[in-house]
Amino acid sequence: MTQTNLAQLPSVDRLLALPSIADAIVRHGRQPLTDCARAELAAARELVRAGHLAPDVEALAAAAVARAERLAQPNLRPVFNLTGTVLHTNLGRALLAPEAIAAMAVAAAAPCALEYDLADGGRGDRDALVEPLLAEILAAAMGERANDFAATVVNNNAAAVLLALDTLAKGKEAVVSRGELVEIGGAFRVPDIMRRAGAKLVEIGTTNRTHAKDYADAITAKTALLMKVHASNYAVVGFTKTVDEAEVAAIAHAHGLPFMVDLGSGTLTDFARWRLPQEPTPQDSLAAGADLVTFSGDKLLGGPQAGILVGRRELIAKIKKNPLKRALRVGKVTLAALEATLRLYRDPDRLAQRLPTLRLLTRGEHDIAAQAERLCPALADFAGADAEVSIEPAMSQIGSGALPVERLASAALVVRYPGKRPGKRLAALEARLRGLPQPVVGRIAEDALRLDLRCLDPADEARFVAQLRAEEES
Numbered sequence: 342m343t344q345t346n347l348a349q350l351p352s353v354d355r356l357l358a359l360p361s362i363a364d365a366i367v368r369h370g371r372q373p374l375t376d377c378a379r380a381e382l383a384a385a386r387e388l389v390r391a392g393h394l395a396p397d398v399e400a401l402a403a404a405a406v407a408r409a410e411r412l413a414q415p416n417l418r419p420v421f422n423l424t425g426t427v428l429h430t431n432l433g434r435a436l437l438a439p440e441a442i443a444a445m446a447v448a449a450a451a452p453c454a455l456e457y458d459l460a461d462g463g464r465g466d467r468d469a470l471v472e473p474l475l476a477e478i479l480a481a482a483m484g485e486r487a488n489d490f491a492a493t494v495v496n497n498n499a500a501a502v503l504l505a506l507d508t509l510a511k512g513k514e515a516v517v518s519r520g521e522l523v524e525i526g527g528a529f530r531v532p533d534i535m536r537r538a539g540a541k542l543v544e545i546g547t548t549n550r551t552h553a554k555d556y557a558d559a560i561t562a563k564t565a566l567l568m569k570v571h572a573s574n575y576a577v578v579g580f581t582k583t584v585d586e587a588e589v590a591a592i593a594h595a596h597g598l599p600f601m602v603d604l605g606s607g608t609l610t611d612f613a614r615w616r617l618p619q620e621p622t623p624q625d626s627l628a629a630g631a632d633l634v635t636f637s638g639d640k641l642l643g644g645p646q647a648g649i650l651v652g653r654r655e656l657i658a659k660i661k662k663n664p665l666k667r668a669l670r671v672g673k674v675t676l677a678a679l680e681a682t683l684r685l686y687r688d689p690d691r692l693a694q695r696l697p698t699l700r701l702l703t704r705g706e707h708d709i710a711a712q713a714e715r716l717c718p719a720l721a722d723f724a725g726a727d728a729e730v731s732i733e734p735a736m737s738q739i740g741s742g743a744l745p746v747e748r749l750a751s752a753a754l755v756v757r758y759p760g761k762r763p764g765k766r767l768a769a770l771e772a773r774l775r776g777l778p779q780p781v782v783g784r785i786a787e788d789a790l791r792l793d794l795r796c797l798d799p800a801d802e803a804r805f806v807a808q809l810r811a812e813e814e815s
């Protein structure tokens with residue numbers, strides 16, 4: 342039956358009384374369904390006024406339920422990251438370990454001793470929740486300075502750098518090599534952060550070469566610190582010269598200045614253990630004589646978004662007294678996740694199984710290629726009869742600035758549409774993949790859609806196939 346005039350459209354109450362809508366009212370509530378029924382009736386009225394046939398009562402009810410389901414979907418939705426970039430900033434970087442997720446849930450649900458000293462009942466310090474764990478991990482590298490160690494945590498590494506410079510170099514000069522004045526994705530630029538912190542940037546050397554003498558010559562009465570920034574998303578190759586951390590530390594210390602390192606990613610373990618490319622660690626920087634090191638919590642560390650500052654107690658104490666620290670501090674849920682993540686580092690043997698990000702980074706290419714074989718038929722059916730789907734070697738990136746040049750051998754499902762103008766077909770396929778209940782994010786390059794399977798956890802494989810099959814049938 343179809344409605345043809347306005348009087349024949351049902352009332353909101355009649356729609357809400359239909360048995361076919363009852364279930365949705367229980368799930369979403371009466372008010373949301375009322376709003377959705379109103380919206381669908383308004384749309385039907387427009388149709389009728391424009392001379393079209395309006396949907397029947399059951400169709401209106403189904404549309405109201407569908408609208409309610411759409412509105413109930415979270416805005417922050419999980420996706421399949423098949424971009425080939427493991428630590429993808431736009432897709433949320435590190436995946437947390439189950440231990441960290443459980444700790445977050447506990448901290449969120451109950452009052453917790455966030456800034457409360459359970460030993461004496463007095464006021465505590467939230468940094469004390471993670472400081473001993475960081476000290477334990479970093480102590481060996483600090484040598485005799487281990488007793489002089491402290492740490493603090495802020496919202497992210499950009500905040501850590503801002504806070505450090507604002508505390509130590511405001512109104513003074515910070516010396517950085519021109520080759521390290523980097524821009525990280527998302528508009529983090531070292532010179533901009535310096536300006537915001539009120540520090541005067543003193544650029545030394547040239548883009549490709551900086552010498553020890555450049556650092557020494559730049560030091561004046563106004564110098565607050567020497568700084569090195571890990572050139573995290575690019576590499577300068579060819580005729581290059583950088584000054585290593587130990588040398589810069591020696592120059593800084595000879596002038597009574599602190600030496601700060603913005604490490605960016607900074608894994609806490611030796612990647613050689615998993616035959617991954619070597620990435621600098623805060624341990625390396627501290628051992629080389631750095632007085633202050635900053636790094637992210639959600640890059641190679643594999644924890645929550647956070648910026649971690651470690652180093653000499655007296656510098657950290659100053660930083661913690663800065664009122665900006667209060668504005669940049671992290672909450673209990675973040676600290677719970679960070680603490681639980683750091684605890685996993687006590688047992689390095691199981692780290693690559695327990696830290697999801699490390700697990701993905703250490704997947705072998707044969708394992709990934711075998712997975713591609715299993716998934717190929719479902720994707721081929723999804724992509725349509727005229728698609729050519731193949732399995733090809735791929736090179737994953739670590740992402741988020743870590744190890745910019747190194748790639749990890751992987752395997753990808755590659756879709757091509759033979760013919761003159763495949764661009765449109767590829768864009769349509771990409772859009773369909775993005776429209777799935779758990780959107781699939783791949784990459785179009787060289788007239789092909791590439792799905793690098795490194796980050797498709799084998800445990801999620803069945804779900805991945807099921808939603809491809811379901812869309813095909815609908």
Ligand SMILES: *Cc1c(COP(=O)(O)O)cnc(C)c1O
Nearest residue numbers: 497498499573604605606637742
């Ligand atoms: C990633 C990065 C930052 C910014 O860290 P966030 O945690 O994203 O704020 C700063 N410096 C370097 C060298 C980086 O690699």
